[in-house]
Every structure is written in structure tokens, then in C-alpha cells.
Amino acid sequence: MHTTDVVIIGAGPVGLFAAFQAGMLGMRCHIIDALELPGGQCYALYPEKPIYDIPGYPKILAADLIKQLVDQATPFNPVYHLNQRATELITTDNSFIIKTSEELTIQAKVIIIAAGAGAFDFNKPPLTGIELFENKSVFYFIKNRNDFINKKIIIAGGGDSAVDWAISLAEIANKVYLLHRRDKFRAAPESLRQIKQLADAGKITIITGYQLDRLIGSDGYLEAVVVKDLDGNLKTIEAEMLCPFFGLAQTLGPIAEWELQLKSHHIAVTSPHCMTNINGIYAIGDIATFPGKLKLILTGFSDAAQAVHHAYARVFDGKALHFEYSTTKGLPR
Known part of the structure; x- marks a missing residue:
């Protein structure tokens, strides 16, 4: 069994940014994704298609955005479990156990679901x-x-x-x-x-x-x-x-059986922290829904930051988070 602080389900752009945010706060992170490389739909469907609404980039190819996000998270050594899906959730007193389609078992204090439109396969x-x-x-x-x-x-x-x-x-x-x-x-x-x-x-x-x-x-x-x-x-x-x-055949897959509150094939969360109805499980990006939700990569990035900061106290047993800007603290050593 692997033990970590945070399990992120989904290695698309929002999941990758969540791994960076977790690293900035000193959290160990494992990432599960059904594809063989990080990137989600950006990697699978349109790697050479330009994206125009990423702040700071007038235009960036989807593949280049994924490379930048992977590089951004790399200093924190996230552990990738690719070519497999999260299939089973077990809740314990203070943590969760995730099992995958490759019979991998991971125990974590926090789960962040960043699965985009859900599990998908190609038509x-x-x-x-x-x-x-x-x-x-x-x-x-x-x-x-x-x-x-x-x-x-x-x-x-x-x-x-x-x-x-x-x-x-x-x-x-x-x-x-x-x-x-x-x-x-x-x-x-x-x-x-x-x-x-x-x-x-x-x-x-x-x-x-x-x-x-x-x-x-x-x-x-x-x-x-x-x-x-x-x-x-x-x-x-x-x-x-x-x-x-x-195109893709999209479904929530096994996540739909995890007793999460669903709404129109999305996971309902509370704004702004993106907490689901289960304490310690968050949903961010396109898979999450709340009033006024915009399905944009940049709002998914915001979801990731909100969820990770809110999860800090759970990961570190109630310790208060003293917020600092990255320009002040730099990368954790």
C-alpha cells in the first residue's frame, strides 16, 4: 500500500496544477489517470490546438501547456499512476483508501477529483x-x-x-x-x-x-x-x-458509486472550497458544479488552489495555514 497526503484523480491541466499547489504547501501527492501520459483531453484530443485564454499566454498549444504544468509540479515529485482508473473508495476514520484497476492501493487524508468530463474512452x-x-x-x-x-x-x-x-x-x-x-x-x-x-x-x-x-x-x-x-x-x-x-464516450465511471452528491452527471461541491458532501473529498475543474460555475481551464486552476488550501488543516491535523505569496516564500525546500 502507498501512503500519501493527497490523491488527485485526473492528470489533466487542473489536476496537474493541483499537484503543484499541494507541493507548495508541503503535501505529498499521488496522481491517477486512465491515459498513458499526463494531459487529459488536452493530450488525447488536441495537443497541437492553440488555447487563447490562459493568463500570460496570448496563445499556447495544448501540448505546450501540459509540458509547462508538468514541469511546474516536477520539483515536488508527484507520483504518477497512469494507464489505470480509480475504481474503489474505502473511507476510514481519518483517511481514505483508493484502489485502482491495476490493483494498486493508496491511502491518503485527502482526495481531489479533477477528472474533467469523467472517465472516458474513444468512440x-x-x-x-x-x-x-x-x-x-x-x-x-x-x-x-x-x-x-x-x-x-x-x-x-x-x-x-x-x-x-x-x-x-x-x-x-x-x-x-x-x-x-x-x-x-x-x-x-x-x-x-x-x-x-x-x-x-x-x-x-x-x-x-x-x-x-x-x-x-x-x-x-x-x-x-x-x-x-x-x-x-x-x-x-x-x-x-x-x-x-x-470523439469520446464519457462517464463518471466508478466514481458515480462513491456516494457523492451528483447533479447532471457532475459532482456537486460548495463554493469556494470545492468540498463535496464527503468531508476530505474535493472536486475541481469541469467535473465539479456549483452555482455560477464556468467550465474554463483558468477557473479550474482557481478551484485547485481553493481546494488545496482548504485541505491543509486536514492533512496537517488541524494546523493553521499562514498564507504567503509565492513571490515571498519561493519554492519550499
Whole structure:
């Protein structure tokens, strides 16, 4: 069993900032996340998409924001438990025990739930044998853009992720096809302008009115993808990579069974400290709801600071917190 002061569930931007805040107050911290790297949806869905409302950054890519937040928390040595989910909560007299899907057990005095929209998995197309190609030539998110250099790629989907990645990969790929079953895409106007410009220049081929039908290849590596229109007509496209970007299936998962007060698939908390109905458990960021709540990363950062400062007395057995600005005290040694 691991023992720590704080367990943070969720390694998205808000969870990472909570780890920094905990470190600034001398709290040991463990972080649990279902993905294989920190970053949450910023990492999984739009790492190269610019964010415009982070204070101090007129524009910052999502991946760069995550790197900065990881670096900010690193001096405090948070312990990451990735590729697993928090599945079970046990309440004791003065602490909590969290069990994960990888049979890990962590005891802590405080739990901070920063799970964004909740546990999620990628919506996968219902193609026979697709699991044989996953992580070899079929990818539901992109970890490393350079893996696609000089490749023939099909990107399926009509939202921001599909359009943004088509624009990005067109710079380095041999060929990019953007496949969507409808004529209209659900993406930002500037992205649509760029995608049209690239299509006019022959750098992207847009195929609408078709959907995925069958994969052709062996040993997990694609050779072609068969697509089908609404009339059943088939078309075969040579491709080495397929990226189906069909969004996420989101759910609270096991957290919904923890006797927390829920409201419209969110966790109800009291403002400003983001305490749930269970003393010692906080919820911050998009998963938390209270009157006037704004779903912005920057308000999630505020939630994190409020929750961690409020949790100080519980972690340190009633000790009063004497607030100091970071410019005064610097980083704890």
C-alpha cells in the first residue's frame, strides 16, 4: 500500500496544477489517470490546438501547456499512476483508501477529483478486426506527430480533432484523406478555411458522403481501407495509417458509486472550497458544479488552489495555514 497526503484523480491541466499547489504547501501527492501520459483531453484530443485564454499566454498549444504544468509540479515529485482508473473508495476514520484497476492501493487524508468530463474512452468504429491494427496503424489519438512523416493517412471524422490533425499532418505526410459521412464539418471557421485551402492546393483529399467499411492489411499493418456511401457503393483507398476521430464516450465511471452528491452527471461541491458532501473529498475543474460555475481551464486552476488550501488543516491535523505569496516564500525546500 502507498501512503500519501493527497490523491488527485485526473492528470489533466487542473489536476496537474493541483499537484503543484499541494507541493507548495508541503503535501505529498499521488496522481491517477486512465491515459498513458499526463494531459487529459488536452493530450488525447488536441495537443497541437492553440488555447487563447490562459493568463500570460496570448496563445499556447495544448501540448505546450501540459509540458509547462508538468514541469511546474516536477520539483515536488508527484507520483504518477497512469494507464489505470480509480475504481474503489474505502473511507476510514481519518483517511481514505483508493484502489485502482491495476490493483494498486493508496491511502491518503485527502482526495481531489479533477477528472474533467469523467472517465472516458474513444468512440471506435465497428469494424471487424480493428483491434488487431490498434497502436500499429490505427490510432484514436496522436502521441507523436513525427510517426506520420511520409505516410498515407486517412483521418475519419468531422469535428475539430479530425480537421485540425488533417491540417497539421498535411505538412509532413505523403498523402492525407479526410473522410466524413456528411458534407459539413463541425470545426472552427478558421480551420475550415485552412482545410479548403489545402484541398484546393492538392495537399488534402476530402471525401464526404462515405463511411468506414473494412480494413485491408496483415499483422496489424494497413494496406488499404474500404469505404462505403449511403447507397452501398464501395471505394478502396490505399493507406498506411487510419485515425478515426469520433470523439469520446464519457462517464463518471466508478466514481458515480462513491456516494457523492451528483447533479447532471457532475459532482456537486460548495463554493469556494470545492468540498463535496464527503468531508476530505474535493472536486475541481469541469467535473465539479456549483452555482455560477464556468467550465474554463483558468477557473479550474482557481478551484485547485481553493481546494488545496482548504485541505491543509486536514492533512496537517488541524494546523493553521499562514498564507504567503509565492513571490515571498519561493519554492519550499
